[in-house]
Amino acid sequence: MFARRLNEAIRAKKSPLVVGLDPDITKFPPGLKPAAGASRTEIAEAILAFNKSIIDQVADLAPAVKPQAAFYEEYGWAGMKALEETATYARSKGLLVILDAKRGDIPNTALAYARAYLAPDKNPHAFPCDALTVNPFLGRDGLQHFVNAATSNQRGIFLLVRTSNPGAADLQNLTVQETKRPVWQEVAAWGADWAEKTRGNEEYSPVGVVAGLTYPHEAQTLRQLLPHSYLLLPGLGVQGGQIADALPCFDNSGLGALLVAARSIIYAFSREPYNSAFSPDQFAAAARKATMDVLRDLKAAGYPLQ
Amino acid sequence: MFARRLNEAIRAKKSPLVVGLDPDITKFPPGLKPAAGASRTEIAEAILAFNKSIIDQVADLAPAVKPQAAFYEEYGWAGMKALEETATYARSKGLLVILDAKRGDIPNTALAYARAYLAPDKNPHAFPCDALTVNPFLGRDGLQHFVNAATSNQRGIFLLVRTSNPGAADLQNLTVQETKRPVWQEVAAWGADWAEKTRGNEEYSPVGVVAGLTYPHEAQTLRQLLPHSYLLLPGLGVQGGQIADALPCFDNSGLGALLVAARSIIYAFSREPYNSAFSPDQFAAAARKATMDVLRDLKAAGYPLQ
Numbered sequence: 001m002f003a004r005r006l007n008e009a010i011r012a013k014k015s016p017l018v019v020g021l022d023p024d025i026t027k028f029p030p031g032l033k034p035a036a037g038a039s040r041t042e043i044a045e046a047i048l049a050f051n052k053s054i055i056d057q058v059a060d061l062a063p064a065v066k067p068q069a070a071f072y073e074e075y076g077w078a079g080m081k082a083l084e085e086t087a088t089y090a091r092s093k094g095l096l097v098i099l100d101a102k103r104g105d106i107p108n109t110a111l112a113y114a115r116a117y118l119a120p121d122k123n124p125h126a127f128p129c130d131a132l133t134v135n136p137f138l139g140r141d142g143l144q145h146f147v148n149a150a151t152s153n154q155r156g157i158f159l160l161v162r163t164s165n166p167g168a169a170d171l172q173n174l175t176v177q178e179t180k181r182p183v184w185q186e187v188a189a190w191g192a193d194w195a196e197k198t199r200g201n202e203e204y205s206p207v208g209v210v211a212g213l214t215y216p217h218e219a220q221t222l223r224q225l226l227p228h229s230y231l232l233l234p235g236l237g238v239q240g241g242q243i244a245d246a247l248p249c250f251d252n253s254g255l256g257a258l259l260v261a262a263r264s265i266i267y268a269f270s271r272e273p274y275n276s277a278f279s280p281d282q283f284a285a286a287a288r289k290a291t292m293d294v295l296r297d298l299k300a301a302g303y304p305l306q
Numbered sequence: 307m308f309a310r311r312l313n314e315a316i317r318a319k320k321s322p323l324v325v326g327l328d329p330d331i332t333k334f335p336p337g338l339k340p341a342a343g344a345s346r347t348e349i350a351e352a353i354l355a356f357n358k359s360i361i362d363q364v365a366d367l368a369p370a371v372k373p374q375a376a377f378y379e380e381y382g383w384a385g386m387k388a389l390e391e392t393a394t395y396a397r398s399k400g401l402l403v404i405l406d407a408k409r410g411d412i413p414n415t416a417l418a419y420a421r422a423y424l425a426p427d428k429n430p431h432a433f434p435c436d437a438l439t440v441n442p443f444l445g446r447d448g449l450q451h452f453v454n455a456a457t458s459n460q461r462g463i464f465l466l467v468r469t470s471n472p473g474a475a476d477l478q479n480l481t482v483q484e485t486k487r488p489v490w491q492e493v494a495a496w497g498a499d500w501a502e503k504t505r506g507n508e509e510y511s512p513v514g515v516v517a518g519l520t521y522p523h524e525a526q527t528l529r530q531l532l533p534h535s536y537l538l539l540p541g542l543g544v545q546g547g548q549i550a551d552a553l554p555c556f557d558n559s560g561l562g563a564l565l566v567a568a569r570s571i572i573y574a575f576s577r578e579p580y581n582s583a584f585s586p587d588q589f590a591a592a593a594r595k596a597t598m599d600v601l602r603d604l605k606a607a608g609y610p611l612q
Contacts (some may be wrong), residue, residue, distance in 0.1 A: 007351075012456045041430050068411075070416075071415075073433075074417075076390055077383045077387035080383040084382055084383060103408075104408060105376060107473070112374075112379075114381040116381075117379075123380070125380065135441055139471050141473030160444070163445075164412060165413060165444060167444065168445050170446050171489065171492070171493065172443070174484070175484060177482065177486070178481060190476075197595050250475070263308075282407050
């Protein structure tokens with residue numbers, strides 16, 4: 001079971017912190033930044049080198065990494081190759097890989113996405129990830145294929161419920177007339193139903209949800225509504241989410257939620273206070289220090305796994 | 307402007323029919339079906355060969371093709387390479403390419419997807435497509451980057467509003483308490499606002515919408531709500547959509563809407579009545595005949611461009 005592997009990784013590393021791998025070459029340290037006019041292959045090599053350095057430094061501090069597909073798709077098939085090699089490398093270092101691709105489609109197409117990323121039929125060509133983020137706009141029929149694939153192949157999904165961006169409220173917070181609940185709670189109810197049906201005897205199901213840490217009230221409500229789902233909490237750092245708000249999302253054992261930080265960790269070398277202690281060449285060491293600092297703050301605030 | 311190029315292509319070919327390129331190797335004719343155990347490169351080559359044969363046969367009958375990304379992502383970077391080569395080939399044959407990838411994310415990530423597919427900064431690495439389908443679940447802030455990129459770079463987007471699948475109603479048809487309108491009409495209002503802001507002096511904006519032909523009442527309502535947007539109408543054929551229901555979606559010049567058919571055309575060789583007239587090796591000729599038959603039916607029903 002995906003959730004059991006996640007539990008084990010969090011306990012072993014005493015960390016629920018997921019490092020987001022969102023490589024933006026314009027933010028790379030000078031030593032890795034591709035030259036103007038670089039080919040896609042050269043850019044993809046720089047991305048892979050950057051990611052490997054970060055992975056080497058955080059592998060003992062994080063249960064998982066979360067590559068964001070957009071930053072790789074930007075370089076077409078060469079970028080997708082770097083994404084795949086990043087995922088393979090991360091797994092070889094004992095990290096779980098949560099691919100943040102937010103896929104969602106009609107049933108026939110959702111099944112193809114499930115084959116691509118959750119390998120329900122042990123597809124030898126499937127992408128080497130452990131979990132995938134999925135988008136609920138098209139409804140339950142397509143999503144069911146992701147749920148089935150995750151369940152049958154020991155993988156996980158994270159259903160978008162309440163995202164971390166300012167515009168999230170535009171659709172997710174509309175009030176539904178029939179139930180007087182916001183749209184995000186309707187989607188949460190789908191997740192709760194699938195979680196209950198798929199968890200078997202486990203405390204946590206392969207069906208998790210995305211809950212932006214930038215909306216702590218909603219995230220904490222989701223904790224109540226989805227007792228058997230992992231919450232993936234993006235938004236720490238650059239987006240403004242606070243560690244104190246994450247604490248109520250964990251269970252008493254420190255499980256049940258994942259805190260995500262991306263830009264604030266991988267580009268720490270260019271931010272205060274790390275930019276005075278680390279040179280750009282030491283970007284990976286700066287990322288390690290930033291990761292350790294988040295964990296220190298989390299534990300100081302009372303996170304159970306000390 | 308994307309919409310002007312679309313207008314010109316529809317008028318030149320007297321056809322609003324978009325051929326969906328959803329390559330499923332299990333449905334390929336025996337001569338192209340990869341052997342069990344084939345490598346991803348071999349599979350990608352088969353996909354590209356299949357698509358090129360279809361493109362050669364429909365290039366004079368369709369203004370655009372619509373590859374569905376999932377069927378390529380299934381084979382990782384090798385599949386993405388076949389997708390890119392398919393798009394490049396289609397454009398070389400005078401077809402517009404609408405990439406059906408249904409992307410959507412928070413602003414920072416949406417910008418990366420826009421760079422990937424809509425090349426707002428003339429990104430030399432951008433995917434060679436003319437338009438992209440986008441998902442509204444995360445709200446207007448991320449979508450704004452797609453709108454901006456499409457406008458500044460002569461490309462288009464198609465915003466998912468009311469999709470063609472049975473489960474579409476789960477979220478899209480929830481009634482919003484404040485406005486008494488379904489969620490899909492709220493999203494349509496965003497589209498109408500962007501269409502008005504981006505069309506300039508043109509009749510049609512670069513901002514189109516997806517309206518499943520399987521829900522003709524909704525599609526026709528969208529025609530009224532979005533007078534300056536192209537409607538992308540999937541669902542003809544295998545999904546059950548009817549030609550008669552598409553007719554009210556076109557303007558008096560036969561513009562303003564695109565009818566999509568995928569499986570019913572590209573796998574026509576294995577379906578009645580084409581399977582008796584064409585051998586599996588003649589799959590491309592069967593696809594051409596199926597395309598011509600849809601156009602014949604559309605014109606017989608009164609489509610303006612005869």
